[in-house]
Amino acid sequence: MADTKTAPAVTLRTRKFMTNRLLSRKQFVLEVLHPGRANVSKADLKDKLAKMYEVKDSNCIFVFKFRTHFGGGKTTGFGLIYDNVEAAKKYEPKYRLIRVRSFCLLAYGLVSKFGSLGLISC
Amino acid sequence: MEGQEGPPRVCRDDAPKLLAALKEMKEGLDHVRGKVEALTRKVKKNQLPTSCGIGYLEAKHHLLLSYCQDIVYYLLRKAKGLSVDGHPVVRSLVEIRLFLEKIRPIDKKMEYQIQKLTNAADGAATQEKVLNAETKNKGRHQDDEDPLKYRPNPDMMDTKSDPAGQDNDGIYRPPKFMPATMDDDDKRLKQASRRDKALTRMATENPYIKEIIDDAADRPEEWKETAGDESREFTKYIRLREKQEKQEEELFTRAPLTKRDKQTEKRMRTQLHGLRGLTDGFDLGMNMLLDGDKDNDVGSREPHVKSGGRRKHQKGGNKRKRH
Numbered sequence: 001m002a003d004t005k006t007a008p009a010v011t012l013r014t015r016k017f018m019t020n021r022l023l024s025r026k027q028f029v030l031e032v033l034h035p036g037r038a039n040v041s042k043a044d045l046k047d048k049l050a051k052m053y054e055v056k057d058s059n060c061i062f063v064f065k066f067r068t069h070f071g072g073g074k075t076t077g078f079g080l081i082y083d084n085v086e087a088a089k090k091y092e093p094k095y096r097l098i099r100v101r102s103f104c105l106l107a108y109g110l111v112s113k114f115g116s117l118g119l120i121s122c
Numbered sequence: 123m124e125g126q127e128g129p130p131r132v133c134r135d136d137a138p139k140l141l142a143a144l145k146e147m148k149e150g151l152d153h154v155r156g157k158v159e160a161l162t163r164k165v166k167k168n169q170l171p172t173s174c175g176i177g178y179l180e181a182k183h184h185l186l187l188s189y190c191q192d193i194v195y196y197l198l199r200k201a202k203g204l205s206v207d208g209h210p211v212v213r214s215l216v217e218i219r220l221f222l223e224k225i226r227p228i229d230k231k232m233e234y235q236i237q238k239l240t241n242a243a244d245g246a247a248t249q250e251k252v253l254n255a256e257t258k259n260k261g262r263h264q265d266d267e268d269p270l271k272y273r274p275n276p277d278m279m280d281t282k283s284d285p286a287g288q289d290n291d292g293i294y295r296p297p298k299f300m301p302a303t304m305d306d307d308d309k310r311l312k313q314a315s316r317r318d319k320a321l322t323r324m325a326t327e328n329p330y331i332k333e334i335i336d337d338a339a340d341r342p343e344e345w346k347e348t349a350g351d352e353s354r355e356f357t358k359y360i361r362l363r364e365k366q367e368k369q370e371e372e373l374f375t376r377a378p379l380t381k382r383d384k385q386t387e388k389r390m391r392t393q394l395h396g397l398r399g400l401t402d403g404f405d406l407g408m409n410m411l412l413d414g415d416k417d418n419d420v421g422s423r424e425p426h427v428k429s430g431g432r433r434k435h436q437k438g439g440n441k442r443k444r445h
Contacts, residue, residue: 015371016372027374029371029374065375065376067367067376069363069367070360070390076367076371
């Protein structure tokens with residue numbers, strides 16, 4: 001019922017921030033506070049993170065495994081920010097790369113979530 | 123003025139100490155020189171082969187010698203009144219000192235091995251001499267070597283059990299060392315205290331019994347305002363979930379959600395009325411009231427619920443009973 005414009009602001013908090021030099025990325029636990037509205041989409045979260053951490057390419061950011069706490073209003077998940085897109089392509093598991101459409105059109109040749117499953121199995 | 127008087131007075135105080143230190147140094151250096159000259163004489167006569175030595179010891183000798191040289195040079199400069207500030211000798215003194223300090227723990231660890239090797243080398247060298255001298259040396263070395271004989275020696279193993287006392291029926295009987303008392307009082311006391319604690323816990327937490335006791339003690343009635351679900355089931359669920367969340371964050375993974383977990387979550391979400399906790403202490407309270415005179419261990423455990431569900435997972439439960 002509430003407009004997205006008039007809904008209360010979404011707050012992002014990162015915890016357990018760690019720089020993983022071996023995989024050239026920064027990893028953290030991401031806490032999203034969104035009182036009064038349903039879950040925030042991953043694309044929105046990526047944009048907000050890019051602004052927060054001054055990342056040039058939001059393709060290097062991956063957020064996953066979100067779970068909403070009981071009663072709503074707070075969602076916790078994990079986030080990774082890679083140093084560059086090459087590192088992301090190298091280290092990220094394929095299913096997470098497929099979720100980001102722009103990767104699919106690049107070197108892999110994987111078309112869609114469901115099409116790729118067939119390709120991988122054969 | 124005061125400054126001018128200062129240094130001479132300090133010098134006068136320090137003079138005897140300085141003399142003592144210098145004397146000690148000279149003695150040490152003379153000693154070292156004597157040893158080094160003896161060794162060099164032997165090497166020149168080709169009596170001491172110096173190849174294939176312990177590299178570590180060679181490095182240590184070099185360090186010590188350069189340290190001695192540096193110290194002598196430093197004292198020379200000081201004695202002649204030349205300034206030592208910023209001179210490379212100070213830096214090299216400090217460096218060598220640092221190295222020696224760092225080597226010290228390695229030294230301690232290697233001490234046993236080095237002792238063994240040097241003794242072995244000495245033993246090998248004396249084998250070329252006369253037989254009497256050889257045996258004499260060997261005897262002396264064996265006294266040194268006994269503490270050095272640290273290799274495992276199964277003959278020295280102390281069998282604590284008395285071999286004569288063992289029955290020969292192959293059963294292991296542990297040896298009896300200390301007298302042990304078989305004392306049941308502790309257990310009874312512990313059980314009694316546990317029962318008391320359980321009863322006090324029930325009196326305060328179980329709402330039904332609390333009401334009865336408060337009524338009997340003429341205490342005013344207690345009203346509690348709760349917002350949301352305060353049932354035992356729910357609080358337990360929340361506590362478990364929080365613990366799991368903390369673990370998951372720690373390990374940066376998520377545990378997979380089983381069907382049972384999904385069902386409980388769905389149940390929690392759909393039954394969001396506040397009435398779930400109403401009957402929380404009811405069955406326990408009723409049990410106590412009805413079997414009040416029997417000396418049961420009432421407070422230790424909740425009455426067994428969900429037994430029908432549990433039996434599903436036992437293997438051949440019904441069939442076993444038939445036998």
